[in-house]
Amino acid sequence: MEIGLKHLFYAFAIVWALLLGYVFSLARRQKQLADELENLKKSAGRRSD
Amino acid sequence: MSESARHRLSLVLLVAALLLIVSAWYYAFQVAPTERTMGTIQRIFYLHLPAAFLSFLAFFVVFVGSLAYLWTRRMGWDWAAASAAEVGVVFCAAVLITGPLWAKPVWGIWWTWDARLTTTLILFLIYVAYLMLRLYVTDAERRARLAAVVGILGFVDVPLVYMANRWWRTQHPEPVIAGGEGSGLDPRMWWGVLWAFAGLLTFAGLLFFQRYRMEAMRAELTQLARRLRR
DSSP states (O other): OOHHHHHHHHHHHHHHHHHHHHHHHHHHHHHHHHHHHHHHHHHHHHHHO | OOHHHHHHHHHHHHHHHHHHHHHHHHHHHHTSOOBTTTBGGGGGHHHHHHHHHHHHHHHHHHHHHHHHHHHHOOHHHHHHHHHHHHHHHHHHHHHHHHHHHHHHHHHSOSOOOOHHHHHHHHHHHHHHHHHHHHHHOOSHHHHHHHHHHHHHHHTTHHHHHHHHHHHSOOSSOOOSSSOOTTOOOOHHHHHHHHHHHHHHHHHHHHHHHHHHHHHHHHHHHHHHHHHHHO
């Protein structure tokens, strides 16, 4: 493979991986927060009963 | 905004971003001309330059959000600044990854401590420090205040990065956009850059929107936990 092409491929592949990794990290953290929020809301509901 | 409206907006942004990015890179590889001196490797430009401008834009939002927070003390501004800082760091990392991958076949070296490269690395480290600061301060108002100060002071580096290869002699090439006499781009290259920028900007908007939502959820969680403790 031509040297420039190899570097070009790595650049695009690594940046896509970086962006995808960030998207997954955002999704995981959002899910974690949503679960915590749900649990707290349930405990708040039980307390008011 | 209701949950379903939020989902719809996210989906629209995601589809639009993917369509724009894929078509922009198709254009960059198939329509835009090959640069005479560097050859194919120059096409990293369609990723490197839009990512750099997006990181500048994101750090400008941090600057504005920080100023607005100190002025109004409304937490929404702090959330916007924090969200923009994280998105900006991701795009700045993309610049720091694509730069050396472009430099190696063209300059023969991965990295050199010239003004443009060094100020860019410092920019990345400033906003990583900004995010770390936010992690270590637990009180929301204190965190917002301290982060706002860093967000305002840190922005000083953005014009330095932009002007570095205009003010000093650098290994990094002279600017092709707004670079004065002798600089400029083939119009087809211009279109490629603008198109890629539009795609990445839409994607960054989606990331910002989702990250902002996280801050709002965290605030709700803290408030609820405080109410339960009483």
